[in-house]
Amino acid sequence: MLKRKYGRIEWWRGNADEVMIGAILTQQTRWENVEKAIHQLRQNGLCSMAAINTTERNNLEKAIMSTGFYRIKAARLKSLASHVIGEYGGIERMAQQPTVHLRENILGVHGVGEETADSILCYGFSRPCFVIDAYTERICRCVGIITKRPVLKKLFEQVLPRDTAVYQQVHAHIVEYAKEYCVKKRCTECTIPTLNG
DNA sequence: GACCAGGTCCTTG
DNA sequence: CAAGGACATGGT
Numbered sequence: 001m002l003k004r005k006y007g008r009i010e011w012w013r014g015n016a017d018e019v020m021i022g023a024i025l026t027q028q029t030r031w032e033n034v035e036k037a038i039h040q041l042r043q044n045g046l047c048s049m050a051a052i053n054t055t056e057r058n059n060l061e062k063a064i065m066s067t068g069f070y071r072i073k074a075a076r077l078k079s080l081a082s083h084v085i086g087e088y089g090g091i092e093r094m095a096q097q098p099t100v101h102l103r104e105n106i107l108g109v110h111g112v113g114e115e116t117a118d119s120i121l122c123y124g125f126s127r128p129c130f131v132i133d134a135y136t137e138r139i140c141r142c143v144g145i146i147t148k149r150p151v152l153k154k155l156f157e158q159v160l161p162r163d164t165a166v167y168q169q170v171h172a173h174i175v176e177y178a179k180e181y182c183v184k185k186r187c188t189e190c191t192i193p194t195l196n197g
Numbered sequence: 198g199a200c201c202a203g204g205t206c207c208t209t210g
Numbered sequence: 211c212a213a214g215g216a217c218a219t220g221g222t
Contacts (some may be wrong), residue, residue: 027204032204033220068202070221076205113205133203175203 076111
Protein backbone atom coordinates (compact mmCIF):
# COMPACT_ATOMS: atom_id res chain seq x y z
CA MET A 1 0.00 0.00 0.00
CA LEU A 2 2.51 2.55 1.09
CA LYS A 3 5.02 3.52 -1.50
CA ARG A 4 7.38 0.72 -2.26
CA LYS A 5 8.69 3.01 -4.97
CA TYR A 6 11.50 3.91 -2.63
CA GLY A 7 12.42 0.30 -2.06
CA ARG A 8 14.09 -0.78 1.13
CA ILE A 9 15.70 2.16 2.80
CA GLU A 10 18.83 1.73 4.84
CA TRP A 11 19.04 4.39 7.46
CA TRP A 12 21.49 4.46 10.31
CA ARG A 13 23.43 1.43 9.15
CA GLY A 14 26.00 2.12 11.87
CA ASN A 15 26.31 0.74 15.37
CA ALA A 16 24.44 2.14 18.36
CA ASP A 17 27.22 4.63 19.09
CA GLU A 18 26.97 6.13 15.63
CA VAL A 19 23.21 6.18 15.72
CA MET A 20 23.27 8.16 18.94
CA ILE A 21 25.78 10.59 17.48
CA GLY A 22 23.75 10.97 14.30
CA ALA A 23 20.53 11.44 16.24
CA ILE A 24 21.93 14.45 18.06
CA LEU A 25 23.66 15.92 15.03
CA THR A 26 20.63 15.69 12.77
CA GLN A 27 18.53 17.87 15.03
CA GLN A 28 17.15 20.63 12.79
CA THR A 29 19.80 19.74 10.23
CA ARG A 30 20.05 18.09 6.82
CA TRP A 31 21.46 14.59 6.83
CA GLU A 32 24.11 15.40 4.20
CA ASN A 33 25.74 17.81 6.61
CA VAL A 34 25.60 15.23 9.36
CA GLU A 35 27.47 12.76 7.18
CA LYS A 36 30.29 15.24 6.74
CA ALA A 37 30.54 15.63 10.49
CA ILE A 38 30.51 11.89 11.08
CA HIS A 39 33.29 11.53 8.55
CA GLN A 40 35.30 14.14 10.43
CA LEU A 41 34.65 12.37 13.71
CA ARG A 42 35.93 9.11 12.23
CA GLN A 43 39.06 10.81 10.95
CA ASN A 44 39.77 12.02 14.45
CA GLY A 45 38.86 8.79 16.19
CA LEU A 46 35.92 10.46 17.90
CA CYS A 47 33.11 8.35 16.55
CA SER A 48 32.24 6.58 19.79
CA MET A 49 30.71 7.42 23.14
CA ALA A 50 33.92 6.52 24.94
CA ALA A 51 36.02 8.83 22.78
CA ILE A 52 33.54 11.69 22.96
CA ASN A 53 33.42 11.32 26.71
CA THR A 54 37.14 11.87 27.09
CA THR A 55 38.06 14.30 24.31
CA GLU A 56 38.27 18.05 24.69
CA ARG A 57 35.08 19.88 23.87
CA ASN A 58 36.96 21.96 21.32
CA ASN A 59 37.97 18.92 19.26
CA LEU A 60 34.37 17.85 19.16
CA GLU A 61 33.13 21.26 18.09
CA LYS A 62 35.56 21.49 15.22
CA ALA A 63 34.58 18.08 13.89
CA ILE A 64 30.85 18.72 13.91
CA MET A 65 30.96 22.30 12.67
CA SER A 66 29.19 21.42 9.42
CA THR A 67 25.96 20.53 11.21
CA GLY A 68 25.39 23.97 12.69
CA PHE A 69 24.53 24.60 16.34
CA TYR A 70 27.92 23.03 16.89
CA ARG A 71 28.51 24.37 20.39
CA ILE A 72 25.22 23.22 21.80
CA LYS A 73 25.44 19.89 19.97
CA ALA A 74 28.94 19.27 21.30
CA ALA A 75 27.59 19.82 24.79
CA ARG A 76 24.68 17.47 24.12
CA LEU A 77 26.96 14.78 22.76
CA LYS A 78 29.14 15.04 25.81
CA SER A 79 26.17 14.86 28.14
CA LEU A 80 24.93 11.76 26.39
CA ALA A 81 28.35 10.12 26.29
CA SER A 82 28.98 10.88 29.92
CA HIS A 83 25.63 9.39 30.83
CA VAL A 84 26.08 6.26 28.74
CA ILE A 85 29.56 5.57 30.05
CA GLY A 86 28.79 6.60 33.60
CA GLU A 87 25.50 4.75 33.90
CA TYR A 88 26.21 1.61 31.90
CA GLY A 89 29.90 1.56 31.19
CA GLY A 90 29.18 1.11 27.51
CA ILE A 91 26.76 0.06 24.81
CA GLU A 92 26.81 -3.64 25.60
CA ARG A 93 25.41 -3.24 29.10
CA MET A 94 23.06 -0.56 27.89
CA ALA A 95 21.60 -2.83 25.22
CA GLN A 96 20.46 -5.29 27.87
CA GLN A 97 18.10 -2.85 29.54
CA PRO A 98 14.34 -2.93 28.93
CA THR A 99 12.97 -0.37 26.49
CA VAL A 100 10.93 1.69 28.94
CA HIS A 101 13.88 2.01 31.27
CA LEU A 102 16.15 3.10 28.44
CA ARG A 103 13.67 5.64 27.15
CA GLU A 104 13.13 7.24 30.53
CA ASN A 105 16.83 7.25 31.10
CA ILE A 106 18.04 8.90 27.92
CA LEU A 107 15.17 11.40 28.00
CA GLY A 108 16.77 12.62 31.18
CA VAL A 109 19.86 13.67 29.27
CA HIS A 110 19.90 17.37 28.52
CA GLY A 111 19.42 17.78 24.79
CA VAL A 112 17.67 14.47 24.18
CA GLY A 113 13.99 14.99 23.48
CA GLU A 114 11.25 12.62 22.38
CA GLU A 115 12.26 12.35 18.75
CA THR A 116 15.94 11.90 19.45
CA ALA A 117 15.18 9.27 22.08
CA ASP A 118 12.89 7.30 19.80
CA SER A 119 15.36 7.48 16.94
CA ILE A 120 18.06 6.05 19.15
CA LEU A 121 15.80 3.29 20.43
CA CYS A 122 14.34 2.37 17.06
CA TYR A 123 17.43 2.56 14.87
CA GLY A 124 20.21 2.08 17.41
CA PHE A 125 18.76 -0.53 19.75
CA SER A 126 16.12 -2.06 17.47
CA ARG A 127 13.24 -1.34 19.82
CA PRO A 128 9.68 -0.88 18.55
CA CYS A 129 9.43 2.88 19.09
CA PHE A 130 7.86 4.80 16.23
CA VAL A 131 9.62 8.06 15.41
CA ILE A 132 7.55 11.18 14.79
CA ASP A 133 9.47 13.98 13.12
CA ALA A 134 8.62 17.20 11.31
CA TYR A 135 8.02 15.37 8.03
CA THR A 136 5.69 12.84 9.57
CA GLU A 137 3.76 15.60 11.25
CA ARG A 138 3.42 17.47 7.96
CA ILE A 139 2.26 14.46 6.00
CA CYS A 140 -0.31 13.65 8.64
CA ARG A 141 -1.58 17.19 8.50
CA CYS A 142 -1.90 16.94 4.73
CA VAL A 143 -4.13 13.94 5.19
CA GLY A 144 -6.21 15.75 7.75
CA ILE A 145 -4.78 14.26 10.92
CA ILE A 146 -4.00 17.36 12.89
CA THR A 147 -2.71 16.54 16.33
CA LYS A 148 0.39 16.67 18.44
CA ARG A 149 3.38 14.39 18.24
CA PRO A 150 2.77 12.15 21.25
CA VAL A 151 -0.74 11.41 19.94
CA LEU A 152 0.57 10.65 16.46
CA LYS A 153 3.14 8.32 17.95
CA LYS A 154 0.49 6.31 19.79
CA LEU A 155 -1.63 6.28 16.69
CA PHE A 156 1.09 4.78 14.52
CA GLU A 157 2.06 2.29 17.17
CA GLN A 158 -1.53 1.11 17.46
CA VAL A 159 -2.14 0.80 13.75
CA LEU A 160 1.14 -0.83 12.73
CA PRO A 161 2.24 -4.32 13.71
CA ARG A 162 4.57 -4.11 16.69
CA ASP A 163 7.69 -4.78 14.64
CA THR A 164 10.83 -2.66 14.72
CA ALA A 165 11.71 -3.34 11.09
CA VAL A 166 8.26 -2.17 10.04
CA TYR A 167 8.54 0.98 12.12
CA GLN A 168 11.90 1.76 10.57
CA GLN A 169 10.72 1.27 7.01
CA VAL A 170 7.41 3.09 7.38
CA HIS A 171 9.03 6.08 8.96
CA ALA A 172 11.73 6.20 6.32
CA HIS A 173 9.16 5.98 3.54
CA ILE A 174 7.07 8.74 5.04
CA VAL A 175 10.10 11.00 5.16
CA GLU A 176 11.00 10.31 1.54
CA TYR A 177 7.44 10.91 0.49
CA ALA A 178 7.26 14.16 2.41
CA LYS A 179 10.52 15.40 0.97
CA GLU A 180 9.24 14.79 -2.51
CA TYR A 181 5.67 16.00 -2.32
CA CYS A 182 5.37 18.20 0.71
CA VAL A 183 8.57 20.16 0.94
CA LYS A 184 9.53 20.66 -2.69
CA LYS A 185 6.16 22.06 -3.55
CA ARG A 186 5.98 23.84 -0.23
CA CYS A 187 2.46 22.47 0.00
CA THR A 188 1.25 25.33 -2.19
CA GLU A 189 -0.82 22.99 -4.27
CA CYS A 190 -2.34 21.31 -1.29
CA THR A 191 -6.07 21.81 -1.07
CA ILE A 192 -6.23 21.58 2.68
CA PRO A 193 -6.81 25.14 3.90
CA THR A 194 -4.69 24.81 7.02
CA LEU A 195 -1.61 24.47 4.86
CA ASN A 196 -1.96 27.65 2.89
CA GLY A 197 -3.33 29.97 5.52
C1' DG B 198 20.02 37.80 -0.03
C1' DA B 199 16.12 35.22 1.80
C1' DC B 200 14.68 30.94 3.36
C1' DC B 201 14.98 26.47 5.29
C1' DA B 202 16.77 22.12 7.56
C1' DG B 203 14.73 14.49 10.26
C1' DG B 204 14.83 19.56 17.65
C1' DT B 205 15.39 20.99 22.20
C1' DC B 206 15.50 24.19 25.80
C1' DC B 207 14.34 28.52 28.00
C1' DT B 208 11.50 32.47 28.76
C1' DT B 209 6.94 34.86 28.76
C1' DG B 210 2.05 35.69 28.82
C1' DC C 211 -0.24 25.14 28.30
C1' DA C 212 0.97 28.12 23.83
C1' DA C 213 4.00 30.87 21.47
C1' DG C 214 8.39 32.97 20.40
C1' DG C 215 13.33 33.03 20.35
C1' DA C 216 18.11 31.12 20.48
C1' DC C 217 21.30 28.05 18.74
C1' DA C 218 24.77 28.24 13.43
C1' DT C 219 26.33 26.14 9.22
C1' DG C 220 25.42 24.91 4.40
C1' DG C 221 22.54 24.42 0.33
C1' DT C 222 18.93 26.32 -3.12
